[in-house]
Amino acid sequence: PQHYPFNKHQHLRYNPLRDSWVLxxxxxxxxxxxxxxxxxxxxxxxxxxPNNPLCPGNKRANGKGNPDYDSTFVFENDFPALQPxxxxxxxxxxxxxxxxxxxGVCKVMCFHxxxxxxxxxxxxxxxxxxxxxxxxxxxxxxxxxxWVQIFENKGAMMxxxxxxxxxxVWASNFLPNEPALSDRCQRAYYxxxxxxxxxxxxxxxxxKKERVVVESSDWLAVVPYWATWPYQxxxxxxxxxxxxxxxxxxxxxxxxxxxxRLLTKYDNLFEVSFPYSMGWxxxxxxxxxxxxxxxxxxxxHYYPPLLRSATVKKFMVGYEMLAQEQxxxxxxxxxxxxxNLPEEHYKTR
Amino acid sequence: PQHYPFNKHQHLRYNPLRDSWVLxxxxxxxxxxxxxxxxxxxxxxxxxxPNNPLCPGNKRANGKGNPDYDSTFVFENDFPALQPxxxxxxxxxxxxxxxxxxxGVCKVMCFHxxxxxxxxxxxxxxxxxxxxxxxxxxxxxxxxxxWVQIFENKGAMMxxxxxxxxxxVWASNFLPNEPALSDRCQRAYYxxxxxxxxxxxxxxxxxKKERVVVESSDWLAVVPYWATWPYQxxxxxxxxxxxxxxxxxxxxxxxxxxxxRLLTKYDNLFEVSFPYSMGWxxxxxxxxxxxxxxxxxxxxHYYPPLLRSATVKKFMVGYEMLAQEQxxxxxxxxxxxxxNLPEEHYKTR
Ligand SMILES: O=P(O)(O)O[C@H]1O[C@H](CO)[C@@H](O)[C@H](O)[C@H]1O
Ligand SMILES: O=P(O)(O)O[C@H]1O[C@H](CO)[C@@H](O)[C@H](O)[C@H]1O
Numbered sequence: 001p002q003h004y005p006f007n008k009h010q011h012l013r014y015n016p017l018r019d020s021w022v023l024x025x026x027x028x029x030x031x032x033x034x035x036x037x038x039x040x041x042x043x044x045x046x047x048x049x050p051n052n053p054l055c056p057g058n059k060r061a062n063g064k065g066n067p068d069y070d071s072t073f074v075f076e077n078d079f080p081a082l083q084p085x086x087x088x089x090x091x092x093x094x095x096x097x098x099x100x101x102x103x104g105v106c107k108v109m110c111f112h113x114x115x116x117x118x119x120x121x122x123x124x125x126x127x128x129x130x131x132x133x134x135x136x137x138x139x140x141x142x143x144x145x146x147w148v149q150i151f152e153n154k155g156a157m158m159x160x161x162x163x164x165x166x167x168x169v170w171a172s173n174f175l176p177n178e179p180a181l182s183d184r185c186q187r188a189y190y191x192x193x194x195x196x197x198x199x200x201x202x203x204x205x206x207x208k209k210e211r212v213v214v215e216s217s218d219w220l221a222v223v224p225y226w227a228t229w230p231y232q233x234x235x236x237x238x239x240x241x242x243x244x245x246x247x248x249x250x251x252x253x254x255x256x257x258x259x260x261r262l263l264t265k266y267d268n269l270f271e272v273s274f275p276y277s278m279g280w281x282x283x284x285x286x287x288x289x290x291x292x293x294x295x296x297x298x299x300x301h302y303y304p305p306l307l308r309s310a311t312v313k314k315f316m317v318g319y320e321m322l323a324q325e326q327x328x329x330x331x332x333x334x335x336x337x338x339x340n341l342p343e344e345h346y347k348t349r
Numbered sequence: 350p351q352h353y354p355f356n357k358h359q360h361l362r363y364n365p366l367r368d369s370w371v372l373x374x375x376x377x378x379x380x381x382x383x384x385x386x387x388x389x390x391x392x393x394x395x396x397x398x399p400n401n402p403l404c405p406g407n408k409r410a411n412g413k414g415n416p417d418y419d420s421t422f423v424f425e426n427d428f429p430a431l432q433p434x435x436x437x438x439x440x441x442x443x444x445x446x447x448x449x450x451x452x453g454v455c456k457v458m459c460f461h462x463x464x465x466x467x468x469x470x471x472x473x474x475x476x477x478x479x480x481x482x483x484x485x486x487x488x489x490x491x492x493x494x495x496w497v498q499i500f501e502n503k504g505a506m507m508x509x510x511x512x513x514x515x516x517x518v519w520a521s522n523f524l525p526n527e528p529a530l531s532d533r534c535q536r537a538y539y540x541x542x543x544x545x546x547x548x549x550x551x552x553x554x555x556x557k558k559e560r561v562v563v564e565s566s567d568w569l570a571v572v573p574y575w576a577t578w579p580y581q582x583x584x585x586x587x588x589x590x591x592x593x594x595x596x597x598x599x600x601x602x603x604x605x606x607x608x609x610r611l612l613t614k615y616d617n618l619f620e621v622s623f624p625y626s627m628g629w630x631x632x633x634x635x636x637x638x639x640x641x642x643x644x645x646x647x648x649x650h651y652y653p654p655l656l657r658s659a660t661v662k663k664f665m666v667g668y669e670m671l672a673q674e675q676x677x678x679x680x681x682x683x684x685x686x687x688x689n690l691p692e693e694h695y696k697t698r
Contacts, residue, residue, distance in 0.1 A: 006448075009435040012523065014447035020526045023430060023451055031428030032410070035510030039385075061381070079380030081372060081668070081675050086358040095542070096550050097574055098363035099355075102372055151667035159664025161384030168667065174361065176673035177369045193444070201445050225446055279671030303670055315508025318500035318517065319430070321652055322628030324525035326430050 007330045015226035016189065016197060017182050021324060022228050028328040029308075038311045041155055041273050045163045047116045054164035056113045071126070072133045073110040074169075080106035082172055104145060104172035109133060111165040118154075118165050118273055120263035120345055127256035134280070135245040135252075137169050142245070142285030145171035147179055150244075155275025157305055157313065175284055182281060183296070190295030198297035202236045211335040213265065214343075218251050219258040223335040228325040230307045230314050231269065231334050233262065235300040242296050243282035261343050266304065268341045276304035356679045364575035365538065365546060366531050370673060371577050377677040378657075387660045390504050390622050394512045396465045403513035405462045420475070421482045422459040423518075429455035431521055453494060453521035458482060460514040467503075467514050467622055469612035469694055476605035483629065484594040484601075486518050491594070491634030494520035496528055499593075504624025506654055506662065524633055531630060532645070539644030547646035551585045560684040562614065563692075567600050568607040572684040577674040579656045579663050580618065580683050582611065584649040591645050592631035610692055615653065617690045625653035 004011075010025040053060040056068045061078045082104030089099040111130050112122055119127055134150050141148045152167035153160040175183065189197035202220050205211055211222045213233055224234045235258070241247060247255065266274035280300050283293035307314040307328065319326055342349075353360075359374035402409040405417045411427045431453030438448040460479050461471055468476055483499050490497045501516035502509040524532065538546035551569050554560055560571045562582055573583045584607070590596060596604065615623035629649050632642035656663040656677065668675055691698075 004436070004438040004448075006438065009438075010431060010451045011435065011438045012449040012451045014449070016445055016447075021449070021523075023525075025430040025451075028428060028430055033510065035508055036505040079377060081374040081377055082359060086360065087353070089353040089355065089358075089360045094553070095538070096365055096546070096553060098365075099353075100361040100363070100370070102359045102361045102374075147672070149668060149672040151671050153664070153667040156385040159384055159666045161382070170668055170672070172672075174370075176372075178670075178672050189444070197445070204443070204445060277667040277670050279667060281671070301671060315502070317508045318502040318626040318628060319498060319519055321527075321626050322500050322630070322650060323496070323498045323519070323521075323527050 007333060013226045013331075015224075015228075016201075017185050017226075018178075019181070019185050022226055023324055023326040024330055025326060025328060026330045026333065028326075033308060033312055035312075035315070038157055038313060040310050041157070041275065042163060043273075045116045047114045049115060052115060052162065052164055054108075054110050054162055054166055055115060069110070070113050071129050072112070074107055074133065074137070077106035077108050077168065082106050082170055100174070102172065102174060104170060105141065106171075107137065107169040109137070109167050109169060111167070115164040118263070118267075120260050120267055121347065122165075122260075124253070124256045124260060127259060128252055131244070131247070131252045131255055134169075135247065138243060138280075138282070138285065139245045141169070141171040142243075142289070144286055145173060146284050146286035146288055147172050147175050148285060149176065149179075149279060151277060151279035153277050155273065157275040158277050160275075173286075179281055179284065183284065186295040186297070196240060196295055196297045198236055198299055199240050202238055202297075206238070210332050213335055213338045214258055214261045216254050216258050218254040221258060221262045223331040223338070225331055227331045227334065228316075228327060229303045229305065230327060230329060231266070231302075231304045231338065233302045233338075235259070235262065235302065237298055240294075241282075241298045242293055243285070244280055244298055246298070262302075264343055264345045265338050265341045266302075268346050269338065270306060270310040271346045272310035274304055275306065276302050278302045356682060362575045362680075364573075364577075365550075366534050366575075367527075368530070368534050371575055372673055372675040373679055374675060374677060375679045375682065377675075382657060382661055384661075384664070387506055387662060389659050390506070390624065391512060392622075394465045396463045398464060401464060401511065401513055403457075403459050403511055403515055404464060418459070419462050420478050421461075423456055423482065423486070426455035426457050426517065431455050431519055449523070451521065451523065453519060454490065455520075456486065456518040458486070458516050458518060460516070464513040467612070467616075469609050469616055470696065471514075471609075473602070473605045473609060476608060477601055480593070480596070480601045480604055483518075484596065487592060487629075487631070487634065488594045490518070490520040491592075491638070493635055494522060495633050495635040495637055496521050496524050497634060498525065498528075498628060500626060500628035502626050504622065506624040507626050509624075522635075528630055528633065532633065535644040535646070545589060545644055545646045547585055547648055548589050551587055551646075555587070559681050562684055562687045563607055563610045565603055565607050567603040570607060570611045572680040572687070574680055576680045576683065577665075577676060578652045578654065579676060579678060580615070580651075580653045580687065582651045582687075584608070584611065584651065586647055589643075590631075590647045591642055592634070593629055593647055595647070611651075613692055613694045614687050614690045615651075617695050618687065619655060619659040620695045621659035623653055624655065625651050627651045 283296035
């Protein structure tokens with residue numbers, strides 16, 4: 001497939017992390033777009049808004065007040081999807097009506113006291129604070145819960161209802177579908193090939209270069225070979241690391257630096273604060289801490305919805321929901337575009 | 350779990366068609382919504398628009414003219430994601446960089462010559478024409494292709510770029526992820542229980558009644574026990590039917606009637622032309638026609654995005670993309686709401 005014109009002909013690519021396929025039809029970018037156009041993200045956000053429940057010193061929906069925080073700030077989600085004490089529904093004998101207990105906690109974490117910054121515009125040390133807090137929460141919640149999901153919904157387009165820079169952390173008494181699948185795939189690969197899948201993958205991508213967006217001595221961000229979202233990326237350490245809490249001080253500094261570079265490129269692509277959902281996947285915790293998780297490699301997924309411009313997204317609808325994900329440009333085309341963008345943020349240029 | 354207050358406590362439910370779980374957190378509906386509000390669907394669509402490439406007699410992007418059709422009209426998609434002649438990329442030896450040939454055809458099917466009607470507002474005989482055409486296409490394309498995906502993206506919110514009532518049919522030389530998973534799950538169930546999963550499921554739901562939205566002597570529409578989208582439904586025949594092309598004349602008439610009832614309720618829910626993606630799943634075709642597919646039962650999935658109103662959708666983002674789907678009302682609550690709506694369309698009342 002070395003000389004195959006991947007950007008001319010549709011083909012399938014295999015996602016070894018999800019044991020599934022994606023349809024790549026690069027010629028689809030040629031069709032004109034007459035469909036829905038999104039509102040561009042709000043560009044003028046006040047640094048402090050007395051009515052924003054995430055700002056320092058303000059009151060939240062439940063009447064509690066925020067401290068006058070000057071770094072990160074973590075609190076319990078006022079409307080948690082997971083609570084620690086839900087009773088067990090028990091289970092029907094019927095295989096078609098199976099239910100199970102779901103328990104957990106949902107936290108919100110503000111990245112910064114100011115509403116008008118985002119990760120790429122924050123100082124490196126401030127991003128390191130965020131990473132340290134992530135590590136702390138995984139360590140803390142991971143003593144009990146098998147899965148601690150750190151995720152950020154950025155932008156109104158991604159259902160984010162508050163412009164203040166923040167993420168969420170949902171810990172659960174169960175291994176959710178996506179990490180359960182990823183665990184199975186990584187384990188099978190490890191058993192077959194004797195090396196962690198994503199460690200080998202990072203090495204191969206660092207050699208091939210064509211899908212690399214940014215790299216440093218200890219980190220690598222690529223548009224994965226099997227990306228489904230147009231500008232999806234996978235962020236990986238180069239060393240074998242199981243969990244975010246295992247990162248060394250230098251690796252956390254390196255992570256802050258590469259996150260700033262990657263997210264600056266994202267913002268520069270359409271000169272807009274780039275919407276996305278992102279999240280960390282690492283080896284499971286809780287009861288899994290006692291097990292061998294050598295097949296795992298820590299990584300972050302970035303799933304940005306935009307396709308053509310700041311206001312035209314990729315619709316993952318009909319065929320994608322009913323049959324299979326389909327993308328309209330090759331991962332190599334997406335990586336090249338991102339790679340060639342400046343590393344200075346358009347807002348500070 | 351008979352007396353468990355499912356609408357009070359979060360819990361997990363199992364989806365036997367996808368071998369995965371959904372997190373049901375009904376109390377989440379209580380949180381106020383300050384996030385993105387969609388534009389309501391356009392309400393005034395002209396019956397005929399000289400610039401709409403789907404109207405009878407008009408020219409399309411490729412210069413071809415539409416006939417003066419007066420029923421359904423099928424043509425090749427001018428920007429197909431699947432073409433019949435794409436060369437085989439071959440495959441790398443590397444398990445991390447696997448590609449495969451993808452070949453197929455993409456068709457568009459107009460339901461009606463008028464742009465200002467939708468399926469629930471069409472006459473029953475006109476909907477029967479649509480069903481007959483679906484059956485014909487599955488039969489025709491199914492002689493060669495293993496999978497023929499009929500799907501409808503309805504509404505701008507679902508990436509639909511043309512208000513003229515239409516659907517798409519994409520046939521492929523491969524079994525896409527979703528039907529491949531569904532095939533595995535139905536087969537395993539059949540081997541274990543000796544009866545098709547969805548035939549048994551329809552019987553149980555018809556007895557239980559609590560998730561039924563509409564039913565007739567030969568069809569049943571339920572909000573499935575494992576629904577992920579707020580008002581998702583599953584439409585099933587009561588008889589064991591493998592493919593849409595196997596439906597009898599009476600079953601096609603019954604299907605037209607129940608589709609009109611279900612879609613009228615959808616439109617009545619928020620008094621708006623209800624957006625959704627829908628599609629048919631039946632036993633695979635092409636080379637599979639020679640195999641035993643008794644484990645299959647024909648069904649349609651409806652995936653509508655709206656949650657709270659005509660302009661507030663459910664965002665399947667962060668946690669859903671990275672961890673697991675989560676819903677904010679129980680399937681029973683959704684079914685009850687839909688069931689209690691009138692069967693007369695709000696536009697003709
Ligand atoms: O109907 P269109 O314009 O071909 O395209 C629409 O449906 C396709 C199939 O679900 C999706 O891949 C596109 O993202 C969506 O915009
Ligand atoms: O951030 P919120 O308002 O809690 O909610 C947002 O993220 C959640 C987790 O991804 C989703 O379930 C919601 O649909 C979305 O609106």
